[in-house]
Amino acid sequence: MKPIQVGLLGFGTVGSGVAKVLARNAEEIGRRAGRAIQVSRVAVRNIDKARAAAPAAVTEGLAFTNDFHAIVDDPNIDVVCELMGGATLARELMLRAIANGKHVVTANKALLALHGNEIFAAAHAKGVTVAFEAAVAGGIPIIKALREGLAANRIEWIAGIINGTSNFILTEMRDKGAAFADVLAEAQKLGYAEADPTFDIEGHDAAHKLTILAALAFGIPMQFEKAYLEGISKLTREDIAYAEQLGYRIKLLGIARRRAEGIELRVHPTLIPYKRIIANVDGVMNAVVVQGDAVGQTLYSGRGAGSEPTASAVVADLVDVTRTLTADPGHRVPHFAFQPDQLSDLPILPISEVETSYYLRLRAHDRPGVMADITRILASGGISIDAMLQKEPAEGEQIVDIIILTHVAKEARVNDALAQIEQLPTISGKVTKLRLENLDK
């Protein structure tokens, strides 16, 4: 049978990885897909740079061009693989490929989180597939798990380490005492970071991925603009160390939780009990925990970024698309896991409505009555204390760190209490507040 013809848009970390994996495993992939999958054309800005990104044996058969539109308009291309990133030109090209009746495979979570509703509606109308396994958690097949393997379940919540760069930074800082900027530079060198690495460290990338996971888990439209996001750049070594003393690890978690009132959709540094497997997922590894009503908890872990781990997911999508080319579009696995006319209008809750536990670090003058004031304010806000740690003042210092872990409380109540605590004459500066998830049920 004639090979499937693939056009690649972009040949950087992921694009070159796709070409390498397809070349290396061509025979097995062909046996799985039922047809050979062949990259025929590749669009890049800089052709010399692209040729140098993979061995000559991989690049010599590829036709490179600077004309991105020529690929999406080429009648000989069956599947367009968008691996360039960005949300402007990539969106235009993807919509044009769809309009031309081509299937699309993408790793571009930013594009899907921002314009997914438009893109999937266009794909549905045209009867083509937009596959995006690589857009979330690199090589982990979490999209397939949510859309197919867990289809029997009512998903209650998802919690994931879904940004490899920030997990790599937190791990290297904790284990080697490395400086933030040095580890970020290393992550960029290894091809983990986004073109703009603030997307990684300030939580945007994780929120893009969480937006996609929530859409699939709850059958809701993509609503990135309603996600709460907070990155790792303000985390201090002290908080990381105190968390460890209390039996917790701090991870940048994406959390999507179904509540009767709506959906919590949030990304922030989170304390997780050390004994949970996910608390021990380090470096560039990602992990996603899914709580389903029938299956209970399932955990998916693997490399969340990098050339070939991401290519693994892209190529799996190419195999899937190849297999379904002859299937009736109305009976393919739906993009959002739920049928397009069955999406729910459950609202996304504001962060003030979120319910979770908290880690609070207060800087207090070492005087009698301080604790009584703090506990009175927390109690009057209905916030109960789970654990408390008071450090000895350093020599010659009058101010001590007090660390409090709370039971589950509503964020708005905690914020009110903290505003009152910060007014106390015995408290110095702002209270550090981190969220804590036990991930037990």
Ligand code: NDP
């Ligand atoms: P790279 O920067 O390594 O490669 C991007 C490629 O696209 C390059 O060939 C580049 O050309 C080309 N390109 C980028 N922007 C444009 C543009 N505006 N116009 C024309 N060409 C462009 O990126 P990655 O391979 O790392 O990432 C690609 C996509 O995959 C992104 O959406 C990213 O978020 C996603 N992703 C990345 C992962 C990773 O581990 N790196 C993991 C999962 C997803 P040139 O080099 O000539 O400028």
Ligand code: HSE
């Ligand atoms: N920059 C992303 C990360 C790439 O570090 O997780 C994978 O999506």
